[in-house]
Amino acid sequence: MFRRINSGFLHNRGHLYSFIICLIGLGLFVIYSEDSFLHFSSSAWGWITAMAGAAVILTVFTFQLPPQGNGLSLDSSVYLACIFIFGLSFTLMVLLLSSLVLLFLEWGSKVGKHINNFAIYCIMIASASFIFTALGGVQGPLLSSRLEAYVSAMAVYFILNTLLIGFYYYVVFHKNLYNTLKGMLTDTILAYACTLVLSLVLTILLYHNHMVGLGLFLCLSILISYSFKRLFSMYRDIEERINRDPRTGLFTHSYFEQALEEEMSSSKISGTALSLAMIDIDDFKKYNDHFGHLKGDGLIVFLAELLKRETENTNIIVSRYGGEEFTLLMPGYDAAAARNFMESLRRTLNHSRFEGSEIFPQGCLAFSAGIAAYQPDVHFKSELVDHADQALYYAKKQGKNLVHTYGSQSLLEQDIDFSQDVRDIEQQLNLFMYKDLETFKHSKRVFRYAMDISELLNLDTLSKRQFTLGALIHDIGKLEIPWGILNKKDKLSLEEWEMVKWHVTWGKEMALTNEKFKDLAPYIELHHERYDGKGYPYGFKGDEIPRLCRMLTIIDSFDAMTTERPYQPTKSFKEAVVELRACAGSQFDPELTELFIRYIEKREVCGSEAAI
Structure with missing residues (x-):
């Protein structure tokens, strides 16, 4: 058989x-x-x-x-x-x-x-x-x-x-x-x-x-x-x-992509932990320029051999990601276990002797590493890679020879970074000032709603950052839509509407070009998905859509209904609340819809009392 x-x-x-x-x-x-x-x-x-x-x-x-x-x-x-x-x-x-x-x-x-x-x-x-x-x-x-x-x-x-x-x-x-x-x-x-x-x-x-x-x-x-x-x-x-990479004997980038997809699927079904670590040799270009490419290749092989030795009796999949970058796919490792392993690996490399290592600023061989733990609401392998890549970027920014876990900055560091990120995004949004002022104002209002909701949901600092910044930048892809369509007073034709729908994809691609904003891509790409699976671009349904993306959809729709638009009549807050309830379970997450409605009704009551 x-x-x-x-x-x-x-x-x-x-x-x-x-x-x-x-x-x-x-x-x-x-x-x-x-x-x-x-x-x-x-x-x-x-x-x-x-x-x-x-x-x-x-x-x-x-x-x-x-x-x-x-x-x-x-x-x-x-x-x-x-x-x-x-x-x-x-x-x-x-x-x-x-x-x-x-x-x-x-x-x-x-x-x-x-x-x-x-x-x-x-x-x-x-x-x-x-x-x-x-x-x-x-x-x-x-x-x-x-x-x-x-x-x-x-x-x-x-x-x-x-x-x-x-x-x-x-x-x-x-x-x-x-x-x-x-x-x-x-x-x-x-x-x-x-x-x-x-x-x-x-x-x-x-x-x-x-x-x-x-x-x-x-x-x-x-x-x-x-x-x-x-x-x-x-x-x-x-x-x-x-x-296998012919120079190092490690798995190739393409094999890593395949293995990552399989392990994410397995982790989602079984509920087991999974972490991804990305490492980059610190100041490799300086070593390469000083000793030449042959010696530089020798250093890459040296690190590859160390990685193979240290992971020999584990189920960790080590791959050469490209150049002097490597990935370690770690099934069964949560963020803490992955960090402990990578710290041990970093110290081992620091104490390893290699010809010419004295020219490095650290005085020894060193790498920076970023770790990202898989979460059930991570749908695409590119998201997990982006999280690890951002953590690696942060480790480099903090002085190198460090291991950083995605989302583990101190509260002060996160607040400083958040303020700077808001300023950076607002600079991008300023382009709407001449192209579509209403989109600029809409983005700012949605951002303020998101700030309030993040407090209501008691979000951790990382989730708050992603949610609020995602709300601020969610319509950035509309910069690619022609001015005539974006400001059209009449109803859009079918072809024009199809072009408008592309703004989520264009916006995602714009975010992915900036290391700091890669983790905001889901909010940009998925804020027009519907709870019943009839949204775009993927037709995700229910819990397939990340929870905070489902909340952003509600906020975005509510502000669109209560703001004057050339192609639709403006609703009062009460009318918009009725519309939200009518669409709960189809367009919107029912639980999050009620939470938002309670917030907006309380906000209206407080506003009325203040006016009196």
């Missing part, structure tokens, strides 16, 4: 799924093999033993298929040939005997895995046999006039195989069912076809050449298995060369 379930009974949902499969499979076995032990002759038992032995041998010679390394054995060709020649009850006896032998050979493995695999085989064999008989298939020699019966039986066998295993991954690991099934078929279609043809070959050999035919088939199948093993070995060797 293809892709045996090696994970056994891992999760609660997996328990239930496996239990149902076992009930169905074992039930079919009992129904169709009833009294078979008494009906078979000694000659038939000899054939059962021989066919079971062949199935066991082919299972032992299981090979892997590129690119994912999925396991495949050719034992299914034995079971299909048994269906075509000997019938269902005979085939089930072959399956039972081969399963018992494999259980004995793999005694240390879980019994549940063997029972589950046995049940899946029973379902596939019984279904294929039923289709074969229903379409006029006759047990015995291969009949070309009944070719559709053979093809249909084999198709049902492998469709069930794919569905049963694919649905297991869907239930247990919550993987997309369509993509899982598509990946399985893409990876193994050639091997499926090979097995189908071999089952027909074995049918012919068994009927006409008996044991000699079975022996020839085994020789052929073992050679094919060996060839596939060699192919997979060659594939892995080539893959290893592609994924």
